[in-house]
Amino acid sequence: MNKKGFGSRIVASPYILWAALFVIVPLIFVAYFAFTTPDGAFTLSNIAQIAKYKKAFFQSVLYSLIATIITLLISYPMAYFMTKMKVTAQKMIMVIVMLPMWMNFLIRTYSWISILANKGIINTFLSRLGIGPLKLINTPGAVILGMVYDFIPYMILPIYTVMSKIDDSLIEAASDLGANSFNRLKKVIIPLSFPGVISGITMVFVPCVSTFYISQKLGGNKNLLIGDAIEYLFNSGPDFYNVASALSLVLMIMILVCLFVMNYFTDSEEATIL
Amino acid sequence: MKTLSRIYVALMVFFLYAPVAVMVFFSFNSGESVWVFEGFSGSWYLSAFTNTEMLDALRRTLIVAILSATISTVLGTAAAVGILAFKKKITKNAVMSVTNIPIMNADIVTGVSLMLFFVFIGKIIGAYESLGFTTVLIAHITFNLPYVILSVMPRLKATDSSLQEAALDLGCTPVKAFFKVIVPSIKTSIFTGFIMAFTLSLDDFVISYFTCGHYQTLPILIYNMTKKTVTPDVYALSTLIFISVFVLLILYNIAGSKSDKKRGVA
Numbered sequence: 001m002n003k004k005g006f007g008s009r010i011v012a013s014p015y016i017l018w019a020a021l022f023v024i025v026p027l028i029f030v031a032y033f034a035f036t037t038p039d040g041a042f043t044l045s046n047i048a049q050i051a052k053y054k055k056a057f058f059q060s061v062l063y064s065l066i067a068t069i070i071t072l073l074i075s076y077p078m079a080y081f082m083t084k085m086k087v088t089a090q091k092m093i094m095v096i097v098m099l100p101m102w103m104n105f106l107i108r109t110y111s112w113i114s115i116l117a118n119k120g121i122i123n124t125f126l127s128r129l130g131i132g133p134l135k136l137i138n139t140p141g142a143v144i145l146g147m148v149y150d151f152i153p154y155m156i157l158p159i160y161t162v163m164s165k166i167d168d169s170l171i172e173a174a175s176d177l178g179a180n181s182f183n184r185l186k187k188v189i190i191p192l193s194f195p196g197v198i199s200g201i202t203m204v205f206v207p208c209v210s211t212f213y214i215s216q217k218l219g220g221n222k223n224l225l226i227g228d229a230i231e232y233l234f235n236s237g238p239d240f241y242n243v244a245s246a247l248s249l250v251l252m253i254m255i256l257v258c259l260f261v262m263n264y265f266t267d268s269e270e271a272t273i274l
Numbered sequence: 275m276k277t278l279s280r281i282y283v284a285l286m287v288f289f290l291y292a293p294v295a296v297m298v299f300f301s302f303n304s305g306e307s308v309w310v311f312e313g314f315s316g317s318w319y320l321s322a323f324t325n326t327e328m329l330d331a332l333r334r335t336l337i338v339a340i341l342s343a344t345i346s347t348v349l350g351t352a353a354a355v356g357i358l359a360f361k362k363k364i365t366k367n368a369v370m371s372v373t374n375i376p377i378m379n380a381d382i383v384t385g386v387s388l389m390l391f392f393v394f395i396g397k398i399i400g401a402y403e404s405l406g407f408t409t410v411l412i413a414h415i416t417f418n419l420p421y422v423i424l425s426v427m428p429r430l431k432a433t434d435s436s437l438q439e440a441a442l443d444l445g446c447t448p449v450k451a452f453f454k455v456i457v458p459s460i461k462t463s464i465f466t467g468f469i470m471a472f473t474l475s476l477d478d479f480v481i482s483y484f485t486c487g488h489y490q491t492l493p494i495l496i497y498n499m500t501k502k503t504v505t506p507d508v509y510a511l512s513t514l515i516f517i518s519v520f521v522l523l524i525l526y527n528i529a530g531s532k533s534d535k536k537r538g539v540a
Contacts, residue, residue, distance in 0.1 A: 008448075012356020012369070015349050015419065019372050022416040026387035027375075033390055078286050081279040093283065095523070100290050102519040103297070105479055106496050107512040110504060111293030114300060114309040121296065121309065149293070210380030213479070217500065227382050234386060234484065241390065252383045259378055 030252070033245035038238065046246035053229050053247060060225040063140060063215075064208035067147035071155045071204050072197065074148075079159040079196075080189070083166075090164070097153050109146050109214050116142055116218070138220030146214040147204075154203035162196030163189070198266045206255055226251055294516070301509035308504050318510040328511055331495040335476060338407075338491060342414035343472040349415070350422030350471075351464055354430050355452070357423070373424070376417045385484030388413050392485060405487025413485040414478065418471035425467035429460045469526060473519070 037043045050057075082093050100108060115121045116136040126132035136142060166189065174184045212227030219225075226247065233244035301319070305312030322328060360366040376384055389405070392412075396404020433456060441451035457464070479493035486494055492515075499508050 009356050009359045011352040012359075015353030015356070015423075016369060018349065018416070018419065019369075022388065022391070022412060023372060023375050026384075026391040029390040029394065030383070030387045074286070077279075077282055081283050084279060093287075095527075096287055097290065099520065099523075100294055102473065102477070102523070103294060103516050104477060104493060104496060104512055106493060106500060107297060107508065108293055110308075110500050110508075111296045114296045115292065117309050119309060149289070152290070206378070206380055210382045212382065213497070227380075230382055230386065231483075234389070238393075244386065245390065248383050248386050251380060255378070255380055255383075 027252075030245050030248050033242050034249040035246075036242060038242060043242075046242045047250075049243050050246055050250055053226065056224055056226045056229045057250075059140075059223060060209050060227070063144055063147065063223075063225065064205055067144045067151075067208050068201055068205045070144070071148050071152050072201065075152060075155040075159060075200065076197070079156055079163050079193075082156075082160050083164045094157075094160070097156050101153050105150060106213060108150060109217055112142070112146055112149065112218060113137060116145075137218060138222070140219065140223050142218040143215050143223050143225075146218045147208045147211065150211075150214065151204045151207055154207075155200035158199040158203065159193060159196040163193045166192045195266050198262050202259055202262045205258065209255070210251060297509045297516075298513050301506050301513045303506045306505050308506055308509060318506040319514070322507045322510045322514070325507060328492075328495065328507070331490050331492040332511075334407075334489060335492040338411055338414055339472050339475040342411055342418055342475045343468050346415045346418035346422050346471050347464060347468045350419050350467060351426050351460075353419070354423050354426040355456075358427065358430060373420045375420075377420050377424075381417075381478075381480035382484075384417060385413070385481040388416070388481070389484040403487055405485055405489075407489045410482055410486040410489055410491065413481050414475045417478070417481055418474060421470045421474060422464075422467035425470060426460060426463050429463035430456070433459050 034046055035042060035044070037045075082090055085093065113120065117123070118133050118135070118137065120137070122136060123133040126134065170188055170192070171184055174188045179187060209225075210227050211225065212231045215223050215225045215228055230244050230247050230251070233240040233247070300308045300311065302314050302316065303311050304315035304317065357366060357369055360369070388409070392409045393404050437455050437459070438451050441455045442448065446454060477493065479497060482491050482494055483497065490498070496508060496512070
């Protein structure tokens with residue numbers, strides 16, 4: 001009997017059947033629809049039509065990149081400061097960071113309208129000071145803010161987890177050897193927290209690049225993203241399923257490439273640390 | 275440095291909770307707007323409780339969450355056991371790669387792919403409506419399964435296999451040995467998997483949106499409500515849900531620390 005096996009392989013078969021039927025087969029459907037006409041004949045025209053959505057693709061990638069970078073820049077110090085706290089305080093802050101995630105994603109996004117609207121909280125406050133109203137809602141900035149807000153716990157948590165496992169003696173050794181606080185950060189803490197940074201980046205970038213609610217609510221109709229295009233086409237009826245599938249396929253490939261590149265980074269980085 | 279870090283953490287907490295505070299605050303608005311405050315009133319809570327559409331959606335969401343979490347916990351635990359028994363590394367890796375797909379892939383792609391599949395099947399069997407309760411349940415089980423498996427598997431791996439061998443030597447059947455020896459030692463991670471599946475299902479919007487048809491769950495209802503002008507009753511309902519989840523989390527943490535203590539004693 002296998003040392004690690006607690007039972008027979010057979011008990012995994014319902015799951016394997018399930019995954020094949022509801023994970024693999026549906027993805028094959030996406031690929032099939034992407035390369036066929038509504039009548040089922042082979043065509044490349046769906047793929048060619050993606051050119052029409054290049055603005056949406058471009059905006060998705062641009063906004064998501066900016067949002068991911070901002071998220072990283074504000075999460076990293078947060079994670080670092082968390083590791084410097086007492087253990088009980090660390091646990092409490094963890095719960096505090098996670099808690100907004102249990103609020104419905106749509107409401108979390110919608111609340112920002114209350115804050116940013118032309119007659120919203122910020123502008124009401126500003127008008128009392130005699131400024132404004134500023135145009136805050138329906139701007140690219142509002143979309144990026146929504147992305148940062150909705151997905152920031154996905155960045156803080158992996159960085160914090162990796163950082164809190166860094167052995168203190170390494171940092172002590174660095175300071176004994178004459179490294180000042182900047183060099184300790186640059187030569188010890190940042191390289192060792194790199195795997196957390198990478199997993200944070202992927203966990204934020206993927207939902208950002210494929211979102212469709214944030215852009216509709218906070219971006220008005222000028223800042224539509226690739227997710228919006230997919231949603232719109234699928235709601236336009238079966239005749240549009242094929243083009244929508246082509247867009248989904250491209251989005252999926254984009255995400256896979258991104259994950260692959262990120263994986264490559266962590267592997268090589270870990271190798272250099274070792 | 276210490277004050278600086280405190281200020282930074284405080285600012286981040288402010289950023290994280292500003293929208294939550296706004297939601298709670300405007301749920302008590304006596305007016306109809308969610309950004310112009312007129313006065314305090316609890317009337318939106320009353321109207322949330324009497325809104326049958328909302329209560330129906332809440333009931334549907336709970337049904338789907340309980341069923342999908344239960345089914346995916348059973349299937350997923352069995353899967354973890356079976357996958358660990360695989361002898362060939364290639365098959366194991368292949369199955370684990372497929373398991374990772376729903377976690378890694380964009381929700382919208384998962385939702386769209388399932389919808390295409392369900393619509394196709396619906397056409398074949400000549401169903402009047404191809405999307406509904408069954409399809410949304412299948413979709414939720416599908417995206418819950420990987421989380422259950424990834425939660426159960428590490429704990430299962432760390433369990434001492436000699437315990438089960440001892441049970442077998444003492445005359446247990448393999449099935450009995452599994453339920454008497456293995457399940458008690460991994461029950462915390464099975465429970466964690468269940469809770470994770472339950473909350474993921476409760477909160478899911480994107481995948482449900484493409485697979486639910488007319489079976490309107492709460493996130494879908496909220497989506498449809500935010501298409502029109504939102505009144506504070508949505509905020510009132512969301513505040514109530516937020517508080518329930520908060521209480522659930524505290525209870526879960528208390529249960530967790532209790533079992534930690536038990537392990538500490540043993």
